[in-house]
Amino acid sequence: MDGSGSGGGELPSEQLTSRSDQVPRFRGRMRRSEVECRQDIDSFAPGLLALFESLKPSxxxxxxxxxxxxxxxxxxxxxxxxxxxxxxxxxxxxxxxxxxxxxxxxxxxxxxxxxxxxxxxxxxxxxxxxxxxxxxxxxxxxxxxxxxxxxxxxxxxxxxxxxxxxANTKLLKDYAQLDQRLLQLAFLVKHWAKQRRVNETYRGTLSSYAYVLMCINFLQLREPKILPCLQAMEPTYTLTTDGTECAYFDKVDQLQDFGAENKDSIAELLWGFFQYWAYRHDYRHDVISIRMGKTLSKQEKNWTTRVGNDRHLVCIEDPFETGHDLGRVVDRQTIRILGEEFERAAAVLQYDDDPCVTLFEPYDYEN
The missing domain is CATH 3.30.460.10 (Beta Polymerase, domain 2)
Structure with a gap:
């Protein structure tokens, strides 16, 4: 992962060292994006779906x-x-x-x-x-x-x-109705982030909301696409508040078969998500944007240099408040932690005999 920056809010060095000890580097086994998904990946889908069901509110x-x-x-x-x-x-x-x-x-x-x-x-x-x-x-x-x-x-x-x-809540709720794989992926990624202690913005990692946007954008980028870009369509919902216009196509009942051509299972998508963030995302140049349904360049967002406490090492554009980078809290040390955890997750799903257990093993700062 590329990234540079400095400043306060960084994890104590002993926590960084202990995480590096616990999270081995897998670059020797997984050569970036060339690796193909294991052939038996779909056999893990039932276990992942059972976990998803257990996480849903009762x-x-x-x-x-x-x-x-x-x-x-x-x-x-x-x-x-x-x-x-x-x-x-x-x-x-x-x-x-x-x-x-x-x-x-x-x-x-x-x-x-x-x-x-x-x-x-x-x-x-x-x-x-x-x-x-x-x-x-x-x-x-x-x-x-x-x-x-x-x-x-x-x-x-x-x-x-x-x-x-x-308005933001409504947008995400409408995306959730389009394809059940979004909810499955987001719940599993959020659970992984919580277990691995990389969902704590006050420690310089990412919020649960940021992970949901990452999941939406990932499914917008799949081929064939699983999710559309609702903000790029003729708006049927508009709200203007505090000078910000929130507009998008919200007639999602008309888009129920949008992702039907893509047959990827939740196991394949989870592997693809971590593979993307471990090896394929261009941290130096790219901004993910569900508003555009693609990646933008940091240059066009003017997010190339640190301003105040905003570091722009992992760039995730808020869909309505477009000047807001959800990844701004990540610093040069926590970007390394995120990279190691993404690599670990991709490797566990690729090589582990029981990835449904190993992937979600809690990270413990004390050990």
Whole structure:
């Protein structure tokens, strides 16, 4: 993997050393993109699909989530009867697991009040209605109220008028309806990232959201293509918020057979995903873009040099907030960790006798 940069937020050297010891380099066995997928790869599909099913939220989880939303709607409705409540993020975009908490956006007219004032008032309302651990976090990039619902046990973050996140959630949910292999791939990749400790942005690795975009783009790039590029089609959904236009083709029921010509199994796609990110992606020059359904050049995005804390070593364009690089947190040390983990995953799927187990073995900093 290519990449250069420097700066704070890097992992302690002992953690880097221990990971290098645990993650052997496979370049000697896998010569970049020339390697062909093992012939028995499809035999592992049933095990991977069983794992996928186990990661999906249960009906009980969905029921408890609805319980929280109903309780919250009652509290909010007393003070702001015209407010509209939107679920957003992983709890609503189809990519959430049983461990996903609830993110809520309140769409409301706040008049001359500031967002912070409204959130402080909201926190008072929630405390009065006996929600637990209510805290207004007003200094965040998106100010929120965080609370816990004692009835469901869920934690919940509430923001005001963050409609960009609502549109983003809808886009991902619509992509999820196009081909079941997207959900299967994204759940498995997210689980792998969690087990291998490479889904922690505060440590300089990638967010779960970034991995979902990587999966969508990967399926847009397959031949034959498995997913279309919804933003490149005549828009049937448009929302303009804070000067950003969110527009795409959302009549996904008309595209149900789009990827039918591609017969790749989930096992082959998972191998292909890690093979791509270990050996085929051009880290020095390329930006992945689900907005365009292809890769763009860093030069055209002007993401060639570090600006502030944005390093642009792994470039993942946000589909609506196109100036936002989801990979900006990756530094010159954590890009090496990601590279080693992508290589390990590709090699496990290529050579291991039981890849469904080995691939997801937890990484432990202590050993």
């Amino acid at each position: 009906e009980e989880h969905k029921s408890r989530q609805k319980q929280l939303v109903d309780s919250l709607a009652k509290s909010v409705g007393k003070e702001w009867p015209s407010a509209r409540m939107h679920l957003y993020g992983s709890c609503a975009n189809s990519f959430g697991t049983t461990h996903s908490d609830v993110d809520v956006c309140l769409e409301m007219e706040i008049g001359t009040e500031s967002t912070v004032d409204v959130l402080l008032k909201l926190s008072d309302v929630l405390r009065a209605d006996n929600f637990d651990n209510v805290e207004a976090i007003t200094g965040a990039r998106v100010p929120i109220v965080r609370m816990t619902d004692p009835a469901s046990g869920f934690s919940c973050d509430i923001c005001i008028n963050n409609l960009l996140a609502v």
